[in-house]
Amino acid sequence: MGITERREREKENLRQEILDAAREIFVAEGYEALSMRKVAEKIEYSPTTIYLYFKDKTELLREVCEEAFTRLGDAVRDAKETGGSPLEVLRKGLYAYIDFGLSHPHHYEVAFVSPTDKVMKPNDYQYEGSAGQRAFEMLSVSVADCIAAGSIRSGDVATTAQTIWASIHGVTSLLIMHEDFPFVEQKALIESVVETTVKGLST
Amino acid sequence: MGITERREREKENLRQEILDAAREIFVAEGYEALSMRKVAEKIEYSPTTIYLYFKDKTELLREVCEEAFTRLGDAVRDAKETGGSPLEVLRKGLYAYIDFGLSHPHHYEVAFVSPTDKVMKPNDYQYEGSAGQRAFEMLSVSVADCIAAGSIRSGDVATTAQTIWASIHGVTSLLIMHEDFPFVEQKALIESVVETTVKGLST
DNA sequence: CGATGTAACTTAACAGTGTTAAGAATGGGG
DNA sequence: CCCCATTCTTAACACTGTTAAGTTACATCG
Numbered sequence: 001m002g003i004t005e006r007r008e009r010e011k012e013n014l015r016q017e018i019l020d021a022a023r024e025i026f027v028a029e030g031y032e033a034l035s036m037r038k039v040a041e042k043i044e045y046s047p048t049t050i051y052l053y054f055k056d057k058t059e060l061l062r063e064v065c066e067e068a069f070t071r072l073g074d075a076v077r078d079a080k081e082t083g084g085s086p087l088e089v090l091r092k093g094l095y096a097y098i099d100f101g102l103s104h105p106h107h108y109e110v111a112f113v114s115p116t117d118k119v120m121k122p123n124d125y126q127y128e129g130s131a132g133q134r135a136f137e138m139l140s141v142s143v144a145d146c147i148a149a150g151s152i153r154s155g156d157v158a159t160t161a162q163t164i165w166a167s168i169h170g171v172t173s174l175l176i177m178h179e180d181f182p183f184v185e186q187k188a189l190i191e192s193v194v195e196t197t198v199k200g201l202s203t
Numbered sequence: 204m205g206i207t208e209r210r211e212r213e214k215e216n217l218r219q220e221i222l223d224a225a226r227e228i229f230v231a232e233g234y235e236a237l238s239m240r241k242v243a244e245k246i247e248y249s250p251t252t253i254y255l256y257f258k259d260k261t262e263l264l265r266e267v268c269e270e271a272f273t274r275l276g277d278a279v280r281d282a283k284e285t286g287g288s289p290l291e292v293l294r295k296g297l298y299a300y301i302d303f304g305l306s307h308p309h310h311y312e313v314a315f316v317s318p319t320d321k322v323m324k325p326n327d328y329q330y331e332g333s334a335g336q337r338a339f340e341m342l343s344v345s346v347a348d349c350i351a352a353g354s355i356r357s358g359d360v361a362t363t364a365q366t367i368w369a370s371i372h373g374v375t376s377l378l379i380m381h382e383d384f385p386f387v388e389q390k391a392l393i394e395s396v397v398e399t400t401v402k403g404l405s406t
Numbered sequence: 407c408g409a410t411g412t413a414a415c416t417t418a419a420c421a422g423t424g425t426t427a428a429g430a431a432t433g434g435g436g
Numbered sequence: 437c438c439c440c441a442t443t444c445t446t447a448a449c450a451c452t453g454t455t456a457a458g459t460t461a462c463a464t465c466g
Contacts, residue, residue, distance in 0.1 A: 014414095032319075036453065046416050048454080057453065114317045115380060116235075159387045163374075163395045170373020171366075177318060184362045192366045200403025239424065249445050251425080260424065 015053045017043050023064045030106040031118060034061065061110065062119045068107045072100045072135045080138070086145035087152070087198070093142050094168050094194050097135065101172035102186075113173045136165060152201045160201060167197040218256045220246050226267045233309040234321060237264065264313065265322045271310045275303045275338045283341070289348035290355070290401070296345050297371050297397050300338065304375035316376045339368060355404045363404060370400040 021042040026034045036057060040047040054060040079092035101108040110118045140161040146152040152160065171193040175186060183189055224245040229237045239260060243250040257263040282295035304311040313321045343364040349355040355363065374396040378389060386392055 035451085037451085048417085049415060051454075052414070109317070113376070113380065114312070156387065159391060159395050162377075162387060162392055163399050166373035166377055166392070166396050167370045167400070168373070169377055170369035170371070173316070173376060174365075174369055174372055177316065184359065184365060188362060189365055189369070192362050193369050196366050196403035197370070197399060198403070200399035200401070238422085240422085251446085252444060254425075255443070 014043070014045075014049075018050055018053055018060070019063060019067075022060050023067070026061070026064055026106055027104075031061070031110050058118065065107050065111055065119050068104050069111065069135065072097070072104075073138070075100055076135050076138045080142070085151065086142065086149040090139075090142045090146050090152075091194065091198065093139055094164065094197075095190070097139070097168055098172050098190055098194075101176060105176045108172065108176060112169060113177060136161075139164065150203060152198075153203050163201070164197055167193055217246075217248075217252075221253055221256055221263070222266060222270075225263050226270070229264070229267055229309055230307075234264070234313050261321065268310050268314055268322050271307050272314065272338065275300070275307075276341070278303055279338050279341045283345070288354065289345065289352040293342075293345045293349050293355075294397065294401065296342055297367065297400075298393070300342070301371055301375050301393055301397075304379060308379045311375065311379060315372060316380060339364075342367065353406060355401075356406050366404070367400055370396055 018039060021039045022034060025038055025042065034057075036050055037047045039060075040050060050060065054063070075096040076093045079096045080089050082092065083089075084092070101112075140157060143152065143161045143164065144157050147154055147157060147160070171190055174181070175183065175189075221242060224242045225237065228241055228245065237260075239253055240250045242263075243253060253263065257266070278299040279296045282299045283292050285295065286292075287295070304315075343360060346355065346364045346367065347360050350357055350360060350363070374393055377384070378386065378392075
């Protein structure tokens with residue numbers, strides 16, 4: 001079997017190999033399909049070996065997600081750096097957020113749609129927060145900029161940011177989770193949500 | 204003669220007992236905690252007995268959800284009947300939808316948040332649709348009324364309805380699924396989302 | 407060189423899950 | 437009275453995450 005043939009091959013980057021295998025399965029088939037035994041089979045080790053490198057399935061999955069959500073942070077930051085008015089920056093950030101969700105549906109799902117004990121632990125919000133959380137923080141800053149610039153009605157920043165988050169999370173999660181629903185053309189719906197929200201908050 | 208009828212009545216009784224037990228567990232602990240064996244223990248029958256009354260766990264759960272979502276339909280219909288301008292009716296319908304989600308979090312979750320094969324079957328949208336689907340249809344009608352009355356900007360009804368759905372689903376699902384997140388005061392956030400969306404769509 | 411300790415890995419098992427196949431019991435109809 | 441259908445149960449399969457204990461390989465030390 002693969003077990004003895006495998007022995008000669010790598011044994012240092014095993015942790016990375018586990019991570020790679022897990023990501024591959026997770027991206028292709030999602031959370032439900034990601035099992036420790038499947039990962040083990042893929043890397044040709046016994047299932048329990050994984051526990052020598054990761055505390056449990058949650059930690060493995062969180063690490064897989066952290067990788068991806070770093071890219072969300074990057075995308076939002078990029079939106080900021082391309083310049084433009086605060087409102088333009090905010091708009092770009094929102095589109096980047098939605099785009100991220102649509103191109104990483106399974107990541108988005110476990111992190112934002114049904115996060116119950118899958119990646120986020122209770123009290124995860126209390127401290128520095130996950131990468132996804134940090135991306136939301138950036139949006140908050142962007143919102144504050146818009147208020148300061150007068151392009152968005154003055155009011156509680158947190159309330160405004162969370163209102164925006166609700167809208168874009170809503171469209172993102174609906175598109176991801178209800179694939180069979182007869183949505184109108186995707187791009188048009190996204191634009192409608194973003195523009196409606198921005199207009200609703202404008203001065 | 205009443206014998207066979209009595210049998211049938213008793214059979215219906217057991218079916219209802221299963222449904223009651225399932226609902227009780229589901230409402231209290233949610234989908235993950237709802238297991239066939241737990242239901243069986245509660246009604247004091249063997250687990251396999253349930254399969255004589257329900258095809259599988261999905262069908263059992265769907266029936267539990269159908270019960271509840273009928274009440275959502277009722278709530279939206281009530282909002283309609285209390286009268287007021289089309290926009291007032293729409294507003295009331297949106298608040299009723301969010302209220303329903305918050306008071307039936309587990310139902311809302313399996314039906315709208317992570318519906319993958321749990322209650323909704325693929326192609327469920329194609330036909331008459333589930334009760335939750337019917338509630339959404341009512342909202343669409345309400346939207347059409349607002350457009351006709353000129354209180355909402357003219358445009359594609361479907362796009363507008365789905366935009367609204369995205370927003371209110373967004374706030375509902377965030378509040379349900381991210382209990383630990385430091386949201387602003389719940390009522391204020393809901394109002395902000397609804398009013399922002401309405402204003403964003405107004406003429 | 408040989409013993410020893412340890413790190414890496416595996417096997418076996420536990421307590422769950424949904425679900426199916428096959429066997430047991432109960433009681434009415436011929 | 438016996439048969440048979442309906443109803444229910446027992447046993448099992450194929451999974452799941454996870455832990456405890458056992459094995460093996462190897463580096464270090466006396």
